[in-house]
Amino acid sequence: MAGDDQAEDADEAGVQPITRTPKGSGRRLRGAIAHYLGTQIVSGTIAPGEKLTGEVANAEALDVSRSAYREAVQVLTAKGLVESRPKAGTRVLPRARWNMLDPQVLAWAFSGEPDTDFVRDLFELRAVVEPAAARLAAERRDRDDVKKMRDALTKMRRHTLATEAGRSADRDFHDALLEATHNNALVALSASIGAAVSWTTKYKQRARALPRDPVPDHIKVFDAIAAGDADAAAAAMRTLVDLALEDTRLSM
Amino acid sequence: MAGDDQAEDADEAGVQPITRTPKGSGRRLRGAIAHYLGTQIVSGTIAPGEKLTGEVANAEALDVSRSAYREAVQVLTAKGLVESRPKAGTRVLPRARWNMLDPQVLAWAFSGEPDTDFVRDLFELRAVVEPAAARLAAERRDRDDVKKMRDALTKMRRHTLATEAGRSADRDFHDALLEATHNNALVALSASIGAAVSWTTKYKQRARALPRDPVPDHIKVFDAIAAGDADAAAAAMRTLVDLALEDTRLSM
DNA sequence: TCCTCAATTTAGTCGGACTTATTCCGGTAC
C-alpha cells in the first residue's frame, strides 16, 4: 500500500513551460503542479529570493484553475520552499528554510540530476544516525522487533537489490531497525532516510550491476542487535554505511 | 533573520470547536484552520484511522469557505497527517507516516500537553546528532563560522535564557554550529531540532527560574570547535545536551 | 528631508456549479 512516490509522469522532458496538462496521467492535478514547481525550485531553476509569476498569470500559463494552482502552492509553503504575502507575491525561500528531510522534497531533489554534494551530506547523516540507532536497537529490541528484522533479511536474501522487492525488503529492514529503538523521533527520521536510501540505491543500480553483496553486512548488524551487543551493532552498521557510500560514490 | 517560528497563535483559548473566526488576529485564515485541525490530530483528539467530517459540512461548521478549508487540508496532507480520496473522505494517517520533524508539526505537538516520552526521544536524537555535528564543525569550520558562533555567544552572555533575545541567541549559536558542518542535511535537521529545543526551553522556563547557567558549557563547545579539536568538541557537546535534558526532565 | 496617506497590486477568501474518482450495492452469471 501507499506507493506514494510518483515522480514518473509525462513531464521530465517538460521543456515547454506552458501548456503542461498531465491530463491523461493518473496523478491528481495539484500534485502534478506541486511536482512541477517543486522540482523547478529544488533544482535551482527558480533561485531562492526570486519571486514566481503571479497566481492568475501562472495558473493560466499552466492551463489550470487558480484553485488548483493555489493548493499546489500551499503544499510548497507547508514544506518551507516558498512564502507568499499579499502584494509582495510568492518568493522562494533560502535553502536553509527548506524541509530537506521531507520525503517528497527529497524525491524532487532526486528527480533531476542529483547533487553529488548533497548525496554525500545524506550519507554523512546516515553515518551519524544509523550506527547510534543500531546501538539503541541492540539495547532495547524486543522479540517482535527481532522477528520483523529477520523477516526483512530473509526477503532481502531471496531477491536482490536489483529487484524492487529486494529494495523494498532493504527499506523494511532499516525501518524495523529504527522502530526497534523505540524512539519516535528516530522513527520519524526513518522515513526521510529511507527515501534518501532508496533514491541513492536507484542510482547505484543505474550505473552498473551491484558491485557487492550487501546481505552479509546486514546480517552482521542483525546478529549483533539480536545478541544485544550494542558496540558491535554500532560498529557493524558503521561499516555498512561506509560501504554503501563507497559503492554510491563509485557510480556517480 | 529567519524567526521562522510563529506558532504563537492568539487562539489557544479557542475552546469552542465551532465558530472559531480568529478574525481580528494576525494569522491567515487557512493557517488557523490548519493549526486547529493539526493540533486535534497530533494530540489524538482525532485518532489515526478516523475520518474527519466532509469538506462542505466541516467548512460550514467552522464558518469558513470551502476553499480556505481545503487549502488547510492540503497543508496537513503535505505534512503526512491525513490522506483524502474521492468518496472515501479524508482520513488521519498512522503516526508512522507523520512528518514529526516538520517544525510546524512539532509546534502543534507542543502546543498542548507535551508528551514526556516524546521529549525524551527528542533529546536522545539531539544526543546523537549534536555531538557528531560538533565534531564535524570542529573539522570544517572556517573563519566566518567561528565569527558567527562567537557573536551568538556574546549575545547569549549579555541576555539570559529568560529573555526572548537570549533564547534567540541560543538558537543562533546552534544554527551557526550546524552550518559550520557544511552539511546541508544536518542543517535541515537543525530547523527541526531548533524548533524542538525552543519549545522544551520554554517549558523549562515555565517551571522555575533557570537552575543553571548554560553559558560556560556553550563556551567549552565553542573553544573546542575554534581550536579544531574534534574529540573535545564532541565531548563538550555531549555534556551540554545531557545537562539540558536533566534540566528539562526536572521541570516536567 | 521625513512622514503620512492613498492608490495599486497581489494574495486571500468567498460561493456555487460542475467533474471525476471511488465505494458500495445489487444483479447476474457461473
Added chain:
DNA sequence: GTACCGGAATAAGTCCGACTAAATTGAGGA
C-alpha cells in the same frame, strides 16, 4: 452459494468569477 460485473450514490477534485484584505509604492504635505 460464490464470484464477477455494472450501475448509482457520494465525497473529494476542479473550475469560474467576484469580492476582500493586506502590503508596497509613490505622491503629496508637514
